Amino acid sequence: MTLLPPEPMVPGPLLIVDDESLMQSRLSAILVSLGYAPDALLYADSIAAARAVRSSQPCAMALVDIGLPDGTGIDLIREWHESDPALPILVISAWSTGNTIVTALQAGATGYLLKERDDIEIALSIRSALRGGAPIDPFVARHILETTGTNAAADSAPAPVSGAAPFVRLSPREIEILGLVSKGLTNREISELLSLSKLTVECHIKSIYKKMSVRSRTQAVFEARAHGLLP
Amino acid sequence: MILALLAHSTLCAAAGNLAPAATGCPLQVEAVRSDWQAQHPPADGWTPVKLPDFWSSRWPQFDGVVWYRATWSGRCAAERPLALFLDSMNMAGAVYLNGSLIGADDRLSEPLSRSWNVPRYWLLPAPLLRDDTNTILVRLSGFAAYQGGLGTMTVGTPTTVAPRYVHARRVRRDIQLFSLAVTSTLGCFFLALWLMRRQETVYGWFTLQSATWWCFGYNQIATSPWPLSSTNAWEAIQSIAFILYSACFTMFIMRFSERRRPRLEIALWALSACQILAMLAAPHGFLADVRSIVAVIPVITFIATCVVFVVHSLKTRRGDQIALSGCLVVFVAAGIHDLLDFLGILDDNVYYSPVTAQIQMISMALVLASRFVFNLRKIESFNDQLTESIATANEELRVTLHRQHELELANARLNERLNLAHDLHDGLGSTLVSSITTLEHSPHGVPPTRFLDILKELRDDLRIIIDAASIHHAESRSLVEMIAPLRHRLTHSLEAKQINCQWRFSNVDDLQLPNTVSLGILRILQEGLTNVLQHSDADRAEIDIERVGPVMRLSIRDNGHGFDPSAIDTHHGTGMRSMRARASKLGGTFFLTSGTEGTLLQIDIAGIAIDFRASQSRI
Numbered sequence: 001m002t003l004l005p006p007e008p009m010v011p012g013p014l015l016i017v018d019d020e021s022l023m024q025s026r027l028s029a030i031l032v033s034l035g036y037a038p039d040a041l042l043y044a045d046s047i048a049a050a051r052a053v054r055s056s057q058p059c060a061m062a063l064v065d066i067g068l069p070d071g072t073g074i075d076l077i078r079e080w081h082e083s084d085p086a087l088p089i090l091v092i093s094a095w096s097t098g099n100t101i102v103t104a105l106q107a108g109a110t111g112y113l114l115k116e117r118d119d120i121e122i123a124l125s126i127r128s129a130l131r132g133g134a135p136i137d138p139f140v141a142r143h144i145l146e147t148t149g150t151n152a153a154a155d156s157a158p159a160p161v162s163g164a165a166p167f168v169r170l171s172p173r174e175i176e177i178l179g180l181v182s183k184g185l186t187n188r189e190i191s192e193l194l195s196l197s198k199l200t201v202e203c204h205i206k207s208i209y210k211k212m213s214v215r216s217r218t219q220a221v222f223e224a225r226a227h228g229l230l231p
Numbered sequence: 232m233i234l235a236l237l238a239h240s241t242l243c244a245a246a247g248n249l250a251p252a253a254t255g256c257p258l259q260v261e262a263v264r265s266d267w268q269a270q271h272p273p274a275d276g277w278t279p280v281k282l283p284d285f286w287s288s289r290w291p292q293f294d295g296v297v298w299y300r301a302t303w304s305g306r307c308a309a310e311r312p313l314a315l316f317l318d319s320m321n322m323a324g325a326v327y328l329n330g331s332l333i334g335a336d337d338r339l340s341e342p343l344s345r346s347w348n349v350p351r352y353w354l355l356p357a358p359l360l361r362d363d364t365n366t367i368l369v370r371l372s373g374f375a376a377y378q379g380g381l382g383t384m385t386v387g388t389p390t391t392v393a394p395r396y397v398h399a400r401r402v403r404r405d406i407q408l409f410s411l412a413v414t415s416t417l418g419c420f421f422l423a424l425w426l427m428r429r430q431e432t433v434y435g436w437f438t439l440q441s442a443t444w445w446c447f448g449y450n451q452i453a454t455s456p457w458p459l460s461s462t463n464a465w466e467a468i469q470s471i472a473f474i475l476y477s478a479c480f481t482m483f484i485m486r487f488s489e490r491r492r493p494r495l496e497i498a499l500w501a502l503s504a505c506q507i508l509a510m511l512a513a514p515h516g517f518l519a520d521v522r523s524i525v526a527v528i529p530v531i532t533f534i535a536t537c538v539v540f541v542v543h544s545l546k547t548r549r550g551d552q553i554a555l556s557g558c559l560v561v562f563v564a565a566g567i568h569d570l571l572d573f574l575g576i577l578d579d580n581v582y583y584s585p586v587t588a589q590i591q592m593i594s595m596a597l598v599l600a601s602r603f604v605f606n607l608r609k610i611e612s613f614n615d616q617l618t619e620s621i622a623t624a625n626e627e628l629r630v631t632l633h634r635q636h637e638l639e640l641a642n643a644r645l646n647e648r649l650n651l652a653h654d655l656h657d658g659l660g661s662t663l664v665s666s667i668t669t670l671e672h673s674p675h676g677v678p679p680t681r682f683l684d685i686l687k688e689l690r691d692d693l694r695i696i697i698d699a700a701s702i703h704h705a706e707s708r709s710l711v712e713m714i715a716p717l718r719h720r721l722t723h724s725l726e727a728k729q730i731n732c733q734w735r736f737s738n739v740d741d742l743q744l745p746n747t748v749s750l751g752i753l754r755i756l757q758e759g760l761t762n763v764l765q766h767s768d769a770d771r772a773e774i775d776i777e778r779v780g781p782v783m784r785l786s787i788r789d790n791g792h793g794f795d796p797s798a799i800d801t802h803h804g805t806g807m808r809s810m811r812a813r814a815s816k817l818g819g820t821f822f823l824t825s826g827t828e829g830t831l832l833q834i835d836i837a838g839i840a841i842d843f844r845a846s847q848s849r850i
Contacts, residue, residue, distance in 0.1 A: 124727050138715040184715030186722045
């Protein structure tokens, strides 16, 4: 199976947390085609199993499904991100549910895979993550613009989803990039349109993700303090 | 009461009201008449009289000067000190003791000073007194028509005489002064009310009634006819004031009972006018008779008004009216009592009218004020009710709006669901049915790749529907925005295959199409670009979506190796067939050209490239 040429360097070992064995084997096939050795891939089918695997050996990267039999993958992502912010975590989601993906990004995920996509598209997303890129889709961009209340380009009505969430301050350039993404432009097209390097565009997107996860972390600390778990 | 007051004003209230019983020296009084200019009493013609004395019955029609001579002697004459109390002089006079002047009014000829209601008191100077016989001479100017005469005269020690004077002064002057002050105050107050609220005529009539009553009452304390120039004019004005007072009282009572009787009112005023004219026109000789007739008519009107009002108030049983009629009953009863007293039928010698008149005036004002306050309260409570009902209405409106909003929300949701169901039926349903048909009727079984293609097609259709549904705002469902997820995904895939992708939108930024049309265009785009991705071997793809007038044109161009459009059996052919079918369903024309230098797929949809915002919002 050759979808894309193999990558010269792949960080291993990589942990796949998914309770569907079919998805496990699909992902492992894609990862092998990208250059992973089969023994560099670890599997877990529940949160408990994932914690056990990770405590027994270090991982360089993780793919985490949202719906697990003993809880939601978001909690796992948050937990791992807080213990090791440098760990790249991709969340595996079904269909384009912007809300779930943005929540995962806020919990600390660095990217996402959509189950219903073709293998090649999933391979592209993983490769992008391996190369340090930041995947983004129009619906995710739109969702971010709506939740941060900065969707001035699309409409002036206040975002109904934002609720009492702390305000994430995005720079004008970041808002501009999100607007272009939501119109369906790829990072390459955006870089050409704005006369930026593709790397700079990706940096901006990563910065947006970081701002969102920072917000979620301070929120978590605040909540922990409120519950008396932290001094 | 009016009768009694009338008696007060026009007859000399000689008997003295509730005077302290005191007996002075026994006096022998005689009277004699002379002309206006006489400076000395005539020597003869003296007739003995009894005080109080009114000469009109003795010397009818006599106007001029009458001399009164009172003498006392014996033991009483020797007492010292001695005081003189003179109850009244009608109209103006001078008093001499043993030939020496001890007091006189300012004007002893026309216009006469008015002393008819002025009690006098002198401490008689001892040097002028004689031990045997003393004489008090009074030179009195007056008119028979106006009850000219002399009131009681008392001579005695100051301790017995002074209290009588003090009492008389209080009754004749102080109480009257107080009454006038009260009347004018009440009148001014209701005048102000009426000026502010002209439609409340009852206040206006009360004011008029007070004013006429004041004019009438002023007679009690006036000491000169100023601003009039004669006693006759003064008396005429007095009678007119009384006539008008009676008429105004009737009007007031009528308005107070909320009654209007135009004919009766006209008759009342006509009668009043007749009385006034009769009095002004009467020759001097008949003045006394005319005056007494004219005086009786207003009194009858007044009493009739009172009786009618009392009956009316008993019928209506309204609190304010019953209170007022109670006052009137007391007032009329007091008046009748006083009249009987005056006529000598009763002899308790106590007059209640001056007090009840005042009480009547005050109570009328109180009843009027209470009605005013009652109306004010009604307005206040009306305000409260208004505020309350506004609050209720607001609340109802809020609830209604809320319900309406919820209904609209529910409707919007329902519409969304219907749209989604429609999209699923149109998109997924038809593909699903045709796929099932293909699989069921395929004679040699279906190759796995074909099967996979069918499933992927189904998946892509579903994805388009989900992407479209994930755009929250129905208003922002422009074509460009709906294309965005597809564009992003396909561009990524094409770029991964080294196919350079160029999207051009022209004149379609704000184009909004019905959902079905947009979804149809998305499926054609997906199908066309999937073909480019999988079969063309091109390295460049151009997608143009443009609006030219009423036509929207979608073209996909690649520089691949092309294919034979007529070969419908190939995979290409299947895709082309479905694209053609979709295009015709949208009412568009399908154009395909393919050669070695590439493939051009072009679909023109006419008549839809207008702003569908309006039709969209109507759904």
